[in-house]
């Protein structure tokens with residue numbers, strides 16, 4: 001597999017550039033998912049309030065979207081707010097939702113212009129009505145784009161998602177539109193929030209923590225996992241590049257044998 005990228009800030013794998021500066025990169029994953037962790041520690045280490053870390057984290061989101069487009073990644077899914085994050089102190093939730101509101105209002109036009117299609121997964125009904133409206137507008141306004149599929153997980157929890165999918169599948173069986181015997185892996189995936197999306201090839205987690213924290217548990221069954229010792233606000237192109245290089249070195253067998 002090889003992918004052509006237009007913006008070559010750093011080489012990945014055995015990347016080669018031609019006279020026009022186009023870089024061909026073997027083994028770039030189609031779908032990268034990121035657990036953006038470490039905003040709080042970034043702020044604390046500087047004696048700043050946690051919101052400063054989240055704010056810097058949203059700048060890292062912007063850089064990462066640009067880098068993903070540059071590397072030719074087609075799908076980028078980021079974990080911005082977990083269903084468990086609602087347990088944080090009210091002040092931090094207020095700050096995070098305020099940041100989300102500002103992000104939606106300030107970035108959508110540019111994302112649309114850059115060919116990014118936005119999707120949101122998670123329980124959006126828990127957000128204020130104006131945010132819910134902005135989410136719907138962002139999805140609607142970018143639906144025709146296909147350069148990068150950016151999915152933002154908000155109030156998302158994978159176990160919740162799987163339980164909701166099970167309920168929907170049972171309802172379909174009860175309604176007679178699905179036979180229980182036909183509910184295989186593929187049919188079940190069609191009831192998940194990620195229906196129609198490819199599974200992630202690579203899951204990156206920053207901050208040195210090494211767990212999935214209820215993120216894409218079904219979808220990441222065969223994903224390569226890369227844990228980076230960088231706090232999310234410090235995540236730069238070189239870290240993305242390092243994760244892509246690590247991915248390109250992995251041998252993916254999907255449970256089968258190569259010989």
Ligand code: FPP
Nearest residue numbers: 036037038039040041054057058080100103
């Ligand atoms: C984890 O760091 C990060 C979050 C809970 C929020 C992620 C939010 C952003 C990156 C910014 C907003 C994003 C968008 C799309 C507007 P943590 O607070 O758990 O850090 P810690 O583990 O160091 O305490």
